[in-house]
Amino acid sequence: MDFRLTEDQRALRKGVRELLARLFGREALRAAVDSGGLDRELWRELGAAGFFALRLPEEEGGVGLGLPEAVLLFEEAGRVLLPGPLVATHVAAGAVPGAAEGAVVVTSASEGLVPWLDEADVVLGEAEGAVPVRSVDPLTPLHKVPGTGGCAHPSPEGGPPRRAERLPTTVSTEAVSALLAAAEQVGSAGRTTDMAVAYAREREQFGQVIGGFQAVKHLCAGMLVRAELARAAVRAAAVTADPVEIAGAKLLADEAATANARDCLQVHGGMGFTWEADVHLHLKRAWVRAELWLPAARAEEVVAARL
């Protein structure tokens, strides 16, 4: 047993971080918030970099890596708040032509919600009669499927339309989607911790940096604990691919992302409450991810059922 990143995994993470800094830095994030749409060019570049084809076998034009590497990728995506139906397109790669290359945008219905419906080329799952919602997250347009009460279970036939049997993993599509969303949550939780700590080291009140105040320190320490615990859970779930472990990881990652964003906002004081600070973008995206693929109530039941 050696539950640390391998050399290759470290290199992958570094590469992805650099790639995303280039493709989707802070300015791109704020521009995306203003424009709202999905950037097809960005999508193709992600495709070219292997973002969607990461787990496809090499003989099918993929990168041939596994869930542990995918989780690292999505952690990085979560850190920078990369927009779009990343999880659905990644999971559809190999089953939906064009998804792997980033030429086609795939979204999927989950829990009665469909993100990015208008921008997607292919929709997986039950999206009949979906009506638009004024989404809380400026970077995730949402539709709601009527009659699902917001917690519909994906229909049994709602899998990928074609070549579903060739999905590169034996774990169900929903479990993989939950895991990747959880990885994004971990990335976001880590990022908001860093943001809070950076601000606490620079903002001064009462003649000292606020990070010297214990009340602030303890908020930050709590954020780190949540992020680390969730990270261990998500990475282990990626290694075992056990659906119950994945459900538990999603639970803790949702908690880490939402609670850390809230605490980060608190550390930022009035500044945290502005549109201009990025904190609210993390919080809102975390809320959205928490409602998709195994929201808390269902994840808790999944874990409890094995007790």
Next chain:
Amino acid sequence: MDLAYSAEEEEFRARLRAWLAVVLPALPPRPDPLDWPARRAYDCGWQRRLHDAGYADVHWDASPTQRLIFLEETELAGAPYVGANFVGLLHAGPTIAAEGTAAQRERWLPPVLRGDEVWCQGFSEPGAGSDLASLRTKAVRDGDAYVVSGQKIWTSHAEVADWCELLVRTDPTAPRHRGISWLAMPMDAPGVTVRPLRTLAGSTEFAEVFLDEVRVPVANRVGDENDGWRVTMVTLSFERGTAFVGEVVACRRLLGELARTARENGTWDDPVLRRRLGRLSAEFQALWRLTQANISEAQATGGVPGAGGSVFKLHYSHARQELYEAAATVLGPDALDLGRDWTLDRLSSLSYTIAAGTSQIQRNIVAERILGLPKGR
């Protein structure tokens, strides 16, 4: 990221599992949890069995992974926990192994492994708890001995201990952290008086220890004179970093028992309770994974566990208390019955956010040592 165990490790696991299956049913009944002398005898008897079967060295000499397997298997099988041997096996012993001389290791480690000698920890004082470096118990050099006077408090297992890992002030003029030394003190030395304190659980698991001109040989000092604070940090990192690992497995087992009870008594039908148990299960699973990550890191760097131990302890101590609160909901009126292990363990779980450094102190450590926030008062 590899969670698989090697063939040798799996073989070790299989051998241990087979051995446990034979010895556990033949163990004598557990003693009254409030009877510390009986508990000492029982816990040392268990350690002796481990020793004779070749498993005693698992805490120090085996690889960290083997130790993890040991803790996992013994807890899953419901074997006795270290109990009275906690300090000796889990932090005084590892400290001596890491910092002691060859002669010191030879003198103190084998008896701990054989279950012959029990240790206690004399760190806290009435005026020095969280602020440990303000300790005042003094040690004055007199020939080849230190003459020690002062008072320790909250000393777990002092009533039944043979040795004490004792912090003393050897230089009253030096800055607080610089004048401290780490001594091994025999508990039967003249001048040592132990006065048991009653815990909220009614037990005498800790005590006050009065030290009146106790002579401790200079040869019993681990580390250099006045360098005891550094040695203490080693002890504390074992105490926080690795000492609770086995308990996480135990908590997972307890949660399974709780779910069984809940299914039997109908409380499982309450979705709020069911979901609460589900969440706790996810937390203990994650804590186990975090442990595997921490152990992998320690194994790779070949050293003492780092501040990651505080990250673990912070969440673990609160999750453990939550577990017993959930248990109280499942058990209903039975949760008021002191005759049940659950009730006593619920009471003892209250100490987890205090002992081995309070949660507030752990948060300071995480904020300052990991996140690099400024030290403050």
